[in-house]
Amino acid sequence: MVTIGIIAAVLLILLAGIGFRLAETAMTGKRQTLEEARAWQAEHYDLSWYDSLEKKDYTVKGRDGYVLHVQLLKNPEKSARYIIISHGYTDNRFGSLKYASMYLKLGFNVIIYDLRGHGLNEPTFCTYSVREKMDLLSIIEDSRGRYPETAFLGLHGESLGAATSVAVLGEKPPVDFVVADCGFCEIMPVLKGGMKGMHVPAFLADIASVFAKIRYGYSFSEMRPIAALKDNEIPILFIHGAEDRFILPEHSERMKEATRGYAELHLIPGAGHAMSVLQNPEMYRQCVETFLAERFPGR
Numbered sequence: 001m002v003t004i005g006i007i008a009a010v011l012l013i014l015l016a017g018i019g020f021r022l023a024e025t026a027m028t029g030k031r032q033t034l035e036e037a038r039a040w041q042a043e044h045y046d047l048s049w050y051d052s053l054e055k056k057d058y059t060v061k062g063r064d065g066y067v068l069h070v071q072l073l074k075n076p077e078k079s080a081r082y083i084i085i086s087h088g089y090t091d092n093r094f095g096s097l098k099y100a101s102m103y104l105k106l107g108f109n110v111i112i113y114d115l116r117g118h119g120l121n122e123p124t125f126c127t128y129s130v131r132e133k134m135d136l137l138s139i140i141e142d143s144r145g146r147y148p149e150t151a152f153l154g155l156h157g158e159s160l161g162a163a164t165s166v167a168v169l170g171e172k173p174p175v176d177f178v179v180a181d182c183g184f185c186e187i188m189p190v191l192k193g194g195m196k197g198m199h200v201p202a203f204l205a206d207i208a209s210v211f212a213k214i215r216y217g218y219s220f221s222e223m224r225p226i227a228a229l230k231d232n233e234i235p236i237l238f239i240h241g242a243e244d245r246f247i248l249p250e251h252s253e254r255m256k257e258a259t260r261g262y263a264e265l266h267l268i269p270g271a272g273h274a275m276s277v278l279q280n281p282e283m284y285r286q287c288v289e290t291f292l293a294e295r296f297p298g299r
Contacts, residue, residue, distance in 0.1 A: 019207035020215070026191060026208065027125040027216055029090055031118050037094035044278055049101055060142045062116070062135040069093070069120040070139060073100055073110040080151035081108040081299075084139060086161030088274055089126060092119030098277050099156055099181075102285050106292070108154075111143060115160065125216050128160065128187040128223035133167035140173045152176055152299045157183060159247065159274050163225040166236070166255060170228030176296065179288060181239045182274055185226035185251045185258070193248070226258050233261035237291040239284065241271030264291065 032040075041047055054074040059067050071093060075081075083103045087095035096112040103110050116135050117124040126132075136155070144150060154177045157165035162183025169178065184190050188209070192202040205220065213219035236259055238252040249267055256263045266287045271279035292299070 015204075015207055018204060019211040022204060022208035023212040023215060026220075027127070027212060029126075031090045031123075032092060032095075034092055034094060034119060037092050037119075041094055041097055045098060047097065049104075050097060053104075058146075060113075060139050062131075062138045064131075064134075066116060066124075066135065067121065068113055068116070068135055068139065070111060070113040070142075073104065073112065075104055075107065075109045077107065079107050079109055080149045081106075082111060082143060082147060082150050082152070083108040083154045083156055084111045084113075084136070084143060086113070086132075086136060086155070086157040086164050087115060087118070088159030088161055089128075090118070091158075095158065096156075096161075099158070102277070102281075102288065103156070105285075106289060109147070111139070113139060115164070126160070127216070127218045128184075128220075129163045129167040129225050130218055130223055132160070132164040133171065133225075133228075136164050136168045137171050137173055140168070140175060144174055152296070154178065157181065159183060163187075167225035167228045169232045169234055169236075175234060176299070177292070178234060178236045179239065179291070180236060180252070180255070181276060182241060182244055182247050183225065183238075183251065183255070184247045185254045186221075186224040188220045188223075189251075190247055191220060194246070226255050229255060229259040232259050235262040235291075235295050236264075237288065238263060238265040239276055239287060240265065240267055241273060241276045241279065242267040242269050243271055244273045246273040262295065 056072040060070050085096035092114045093112040100110045114121045153175050155165040156179040158181045162180035165178050166180050191205045195202050209220040238256050240249040240252040252265050256265045268276035268280050277284045
């Protein structure tokens, strides 16, 4: 009996260690520098337009005083249209540029920023939309005050940024629309899917969730952007790569069904995770342009 007890204790300690490490890895993964992110973008598409734009850098304080670094890309033509773009996990504001040029051509001023713990912001852990949605809400409110001429304000997000753009809808923000590209409806299935892909038992994600709660104050089960959609009436355009094997298209399908308001979903053939706009830029642009023209004629 003593031997069994020792073995059980050792197994518990081992599982605890694994859970602790998995929680740490999931919430504090290595982030790209601005230089690394810009270099990646420049390798995949033309960035020459960015340097010639009139830009304005500033900071916005989140609800808890956390400082977020923001940049306005001013449209060469005078416009009262604004879009706030949120990038994906481990990326930074430069990851938003592959969408920015499209919105500039559609007549928007573009606001890009570094999500909490990314880019120029102070390092911190990721809560997969829980804290990030409140940061985005602060940027939305700041934008409304900083640019009082705003007549039309939208959100566009990729992956974590899409999840954040959906999650903030639960706070009833003063925005007109959302474009959510390859977002997750809840993070736990994504983590379990990743573990299965690495031949790691998926149940370890549940153990990691417990240790995430203990160490960081947030469990993975709390990270569910889909919960914000029950009473949402803001129109949403969901876009997802048909070949996304990291965050499966069913995440967008579930969110489309969950929202109370208007929603549509477009799957981009042949596109993997966060690659839709690069895989088929013309189809992507048409999806966004048609959505805006049909839902908001004259805006």
